[in-house]
Ligand code: HEC
Ligand code: HEC
Ligand code: HEC
Ligand code: HEC
Ligand code: HEC
Ligand code: HEC
Ligand code: HEC
Ligand code: HEC
């Protein structure tokens with residue numbers, strides 16, 4: 574049963590004046606009955622703000638302020654007991670000791686669109702929850718991340734972040750791109766964008782490498798770009814997986830033409846001649 578707006582307002586008014594515990598209980602009950610996201614007249618921010626002034630102030634400057642009047646209880650269930658007993662572990666607070674499922678469930682109520690597959694993806698399966706990366710109250714203004722994207726990921730993937738300091742690398746630190754330019758961290762099981770993926774994510778930016786070509790290089794067809802490139806960064810020129818281009822080519826092309834045996838790391842770079850190595854419309858052997 575949803576109370577009339579006037580009724581609720583009058584309760585709040587007397588609450589403010591009297592600070593009466595019984596009425597607090599009543600308000601909490603009303604708020605509990607309120608449907609998340611549906612504007613009510615009396616604001617959580619006022620009820621909760623009596624004791625959590627700083628939290629409320631910070632909250633109003635962040636995206637969830639858009640929730641309007643039920644903005645606190647939309648995520649923090651159990652406020653009834655909290656208001657009755659006054660603090661302590663009496664309200665759902667997304668603690669690290671809380672189970673993963675209820676935390677994710679709370680967020681997915683409203684964010685099914687952007688993170689529906691999360692639970693079946695590698696992060697969900699590893700029992701991460703939304704608050705592993707997001708902080709509602711302490712997060713960055715954009716994205717509510719715990720201290721910027723790279724820093725957030727670095728907390729658990731420092732080995733990957735470290736690769737972005739090799740000489741040959743994508744310019745992550747400079748802000749040219751970010752982890753999420755290639756990875757969708759909310760994505761699900763197929764892992765198309767979460768590692769082990771082929772080349773769609775690369776072609777967003779490297780359009781010309783994707784063809785379609787009359788003569789495709791079979792290498793791309795098999796594994797995608799990462800069979801030859803270490804995309805986070807590498808000490809090798811052009812972020813190749815091997816320092817020597819001939820070694821890279823010979824790792825698949827075991828048998829080449831007799832006269833090719835003169836070509837090796839010291840003599841020649843294969844791509845001097847096979848310069849359209851990503852594919853060509855003119856030459857089936859990728860020469861200019
Ligand atoms: C979108 C979900 C969400 C909303 C809305 C929300 N909170 Fe939180 N709250 C959290 C999460 C998650 C945490 C755990 C710490 C964090 O992520 O910042 C938390 C932690 C807290 C804490 C304990 C830790 C701290 O930062 O002091 C308090 C108190 C709190 N919230 C109060 C409020 C109040 C008051 C409101 C309304 C103004 C509110 N919350 C709205 C999700 C939410
Ligand atoms: C009468 C004062 C009072 C009111 C009103 C109040 N709280 Fe609290 N709240 C407290 C106290 C005291 C604590 C314990 C603080 C601490 O441990 O630092 C607390 C703790 C919390 C926590 C953290 C719980 C935990 O387990 O760590 C959350 C979340 C929270 N309050 C949310 C809310 C929300 C949401 C509202 C409004 C529905 C609200 N509070 C209203 C006094 C209040
Ligand atoms: C009651 C609905 C509701 C709940 C529950 C909820 N959100 Fe939101 N969330 C919103 C709304 C509304 C916005 C602001 C408008 C928008 O960006 O879509 C938002 C925005 C966000 C944003 C985007 C911030 C930006 O910069 O664009 C993130 C991240 C987010 N929420 C994470 C969470 C997490 C994590 C939880 C669980 C702790 C959560 N939300 C719970 C409704 C909700
Ligand atoms: C592994 C870290 C991580 C986890 C876990 C995570 N997120 Fe995110 N989230 C991000 C990053 C990074 C961005 C920014 C992506 C971007 O800029 O495209 C983001 C953006 C968002 C946004 C705003 C942009 C959008 O896609 O709408 C919402 C909403 C959101 N996350 C909700 C959630 C919810 C809900 C959960 C839990 C089910 C969750 N996230 C779990 C890292 C994470
Ligand atoms: C709280 C720890 C944590 C944070 C923060 C985190 N991850 Fe993860 N990530 C994991 C775990 C655990 C796995 C699954 C086990 C594994 O494959 O290492 C995983 C898996 C992945 C995978 C898939 C690996 C594979 O083999 O398919 C990618 C890609 C990834 N994370 C990217 C990110 C990005 C990008 C961010 C930052 C937005 C991020 N992660 C933040 C813990 C984290
Ligand atoms: C230019 C695109 C791109 C960017 C930017 C990028 N990744 Fe990756 N990432 C990939 C690709 C492609 C793979 C799959 C590599 C493979 O299959 O050999 C991958 C694999 C991974 C893996 C799993 C395998 C491993 O190497 O551990 C993790 C974890 C990961 N990335 C995290 C991150 C994090 C964290 C960032 C940001 C600091 C990031 N990635 C930035 C493209 C990218
Ligand atoms: C968001 C855009 C973007 C995405 C997505 C992207 N790249 Fe890049 N890439 C660049 C830019 C820009 C450069 C130029 C170097 C720089 O300034 O960072 C570059 C450079 C490179 C280079 C090195 C070029 C050289 O001359 O050394 C290789 C190799 C490369 N990318 C491969 C990939 C692969 C493989 C993927 C997919 C896993 C990918 N890129 C995804 C933007 C992107
Ligand atoms: C068969 C191995 C192989 C595959 C597969 C491959 N590359 Fe390359 N790539 C190379 C080699 C070798 C070079 C160095 C060319 C040179 O030295 O001129 C290179 C250079 C590059 C460069 C920098 C120079 C330039 O031509 O712009 C980019 C960017 C690049 N590759 C992106 C990609 C992308 C994106 C994919 C997937 C669509 C991909 N590569 C797949 C071998 C490969």
Ligand code: HEC
Nearest residue numbers: 790791792800818821822824825843844847850857858859
């Ligand atoms: C991951 C394995 C792999 C790597 C690494 C690789 N290739 Fe290939 N390459 C292939 C496959 C598969 C084909 C298609 C062969 C077929 O259809 O019989 C192919 C085809 C070719 C062809 C066309 C002629 C032919 O045999 O069909 C040339 C030329 C070629 N590669 C040169 C190179 C050079 C030069 C390098 C090093 C820069 C290289 N390849 C690296 C797998 C690879």
Ligand code: HEC
Nearest residue numbers: 819822823826829830833836837841842843845846847858
């Ligand atoms: C001086 C130029 C040149 C250099 C350097 C060169 N190639 Fe070639 N390559 C050719 C030409 C021309 C052909 C075609 C020969 C023919 O069809 O008779 C060819 C053919 C090939 C073929 C296809 C063979 C087939 O069965 O059709 C492969 C694979 C190949 N080269 C790999 C390499 C590798 C690996 C390197 C570096 C170690 C390399 N090439 C260096 C010019 C060169």
